[in-house]
Amino acid sequence: MFGSVEHELEMGVPAKETWDLFSTVRLGRFLEKEMPNLFQKVELVEGDGGLGSIFLKTIVPGKLGTGIVSCKEKVTKMDNENRIKENELIEGAYLELGFTIFKIRFEVKEKGEESSIIKTTLEYELKQEASANASLVSMAIQEAANVAQLAKLHLNQK
Template sequence: MFGKVEHELELEVAANEAWKLFGTLEIAKFVEKEMPQIFQKVELTEGDGALGTVLKLTFVPGIPGPPSYKEKFTKIDNEKRIKETEVVEGGYLELGFTLFRVRFEVIEKGEDSSIIKSTIEYELKEDHAANESLVSTQILANIAELAKNYLNKNKAPK
């Protein structure tokens, strides 16, 4: 079975500014520092932030979902401002998912505004259908909200 969930949040910064955070490894450093109640550790295990980079995400015990997994950067489009990662080891793959993809897309709205669209696409084996309840954009929504506050505080003066 295939599914998709999305979350959108308007940012009060230009799309290029938001992409500097979401389109690079900065987002990994950001979530590890700003979300210690969710992320115990975010480790770079392979690469430098380019296509093929692998991160290991370890969650604080008690967070719904798998305790950890590795994700790989499978798409980085700097022109369209889209970055996709897929779980490649552990985590959701051990829970019956055959695909668990997260996409961040920064959409230009105006000169000083943009939208961060977060999407999870997944495929799940029928005999693990109950695990579909583990799919949620809540953590992505939290990341977007914290990023919005951070970007607003740190935006370059006009």
């Protein structure tokens, strides 16, 4: 089963500010600080945070099911000009629950000079025998929406 889901949120800050958070290692530190109920730790384990970099996310036990405690994501696309970043899950988490592909894409679009929109897209492929886990995609896009909302609050505090 293939699919994708999206979420958009107006950020209230210029696109450059939104991109500066979502396109760099700052996002990992932000996730640790602002979402401790989901992420215990986010570490850069390979690269500089750009294309080809690998992040190890330690997940709060019980959040994604029994025994799921970490995942690795690889930055597979980094387009600074168009402000698009794509990460693909390469180990753990949803891959242990029957997903064969799980990608998250952040796209920052300008909305005038003083605002921007963050569009988050999840793309996935799920084995037929694991179709009962399809509901996890709804949970994942809700968590992505939570990240966007917390980022908006953070960026607007300056």
